Amino acid sequence: MTSGTQQHPEQGSTERRSAEERREQLIDAAVEVIAEHGLTRATTRAITDRAGLALGAFHYVFDSKDELLEAVIERVVREIDATLGATAETVEPAATRALEGPDLVVDVLERFLRGAWAYLEGTRTLQLAQYELTLHALREPEKHHLAVHQYDLLVGTLSGILRDLTDELAPDTSDELARFVVATVDGLLLQWLVDRDAAAASRRLDRYLTTLPAIVAAHIER
Structure with missing residues (x-):
């Protein structure tokens, strides 16, 4: 019998890909916010807003x-x-x-x-x-x-x-x-x-x- 929480290999691959995509989105957004408003105003909120992501997405890919x-x-x-x-x-x-x-x-x-x-x-x-x-x-x-x-x-x-x-x-x-x-x-x-x-x-x-x-x-x- 298999566990009900066992992760299908394709699911793990999708999650990794999603994390990588979010990481790139956040980096792109950070470059734009820093250039437009300066580093002091480049808050995690400003960066996630620019990326079109929820604030929780930031902590999902960056510590x-x-x-x-x-x-x-x-x-x-x-x-x-x-x-x-x-x-x-x-x-x-x-x-x-x-x-x-x-x-x-x-x-x-x-x-x-x-x-x-x-x-x-x-x-x-x-x-x-x-x-x-x-x-x-x-x-x-x-x-x-x-x-x-x-x-x-x-x-x-x-x-x-x-x-x-x-x-x-x-x-x-x-x-x-x-x-x-x-x-x-x-x-x-x-x-x-x-x-x-x-x-x-x-x-x-x-x-x-x-x-x-x-x-x-x-x-x-x-």
């Missing part, structure tokens, strides 16, 4: 708001990182271009940054949430590693792109150059989020790109 925020940070970083990786795939391989040395590095960086900036402009909500979450991680000592992790991931992605597409830089040089470029784009992005002037941001990016030969040369000659 705490901090656990949700960690998941959101991971999602934001992974999404940005994946998009930057996809942008790199659109950059023409070095073997098909008649360039070498610093000129090749500059060419790869310029093509990549133009593609990356187009993505950043199209994901303003996501970028706002990323800044909010970074500040949150910096204020909480036990979450500081999340802020470090996101920049290590972004720098690592760009550094790997430079090495894969140019074959001109040693690992330590590509890491330093990538970190410098990420820091600069971070500043350009924050200024655009503040003034919301896309045309001015585009002009600043163009001016920055004209400095790439000197920046690359400075890193190669270190």
Whole structure:
């Protein structure tokens, strides 16, 4: 005789799938609420309301708001990182271009940054949430590693792109150059989020790109 409470395998699979779907809904909603209203107003109630779920759904998939925020940070970083990786795939391989040395590095960086900036402009909500979450991680000592992790991931992605597409830089040089470029784009992005002037941001990016030969040369000659 079987127990009346025995769970059918398909039922367990459905419940797991439902939990995963709710988790993704809550993460999506959290990104939107944080970007629109800030972290302090991103209450569990506000997030579940945005997701169209009952408050109890939150505690069904997350033990705490901090656990949700960690998941959101991971999602934001992974999404940005994946998009930057996809942008790199659109950059023409070095073997098909008649360039070498610093000129090749500059060419790869310029093509990549133009593609990356187009993505950043199209994901303003996501970028706002990323800044909010970074500040949150910096204020909480036990979450500081999340802020470090996101920049290590972004720098690592760009550094790997430079090495894969140019074959001109040693690992330590590509890491330093990538970190410098990420820091600069971070500043350009924050200024655009503040003034919301896309045309001015585009002009600043163009001016920055004209400095790439000197920046690359400075890193190669270190």
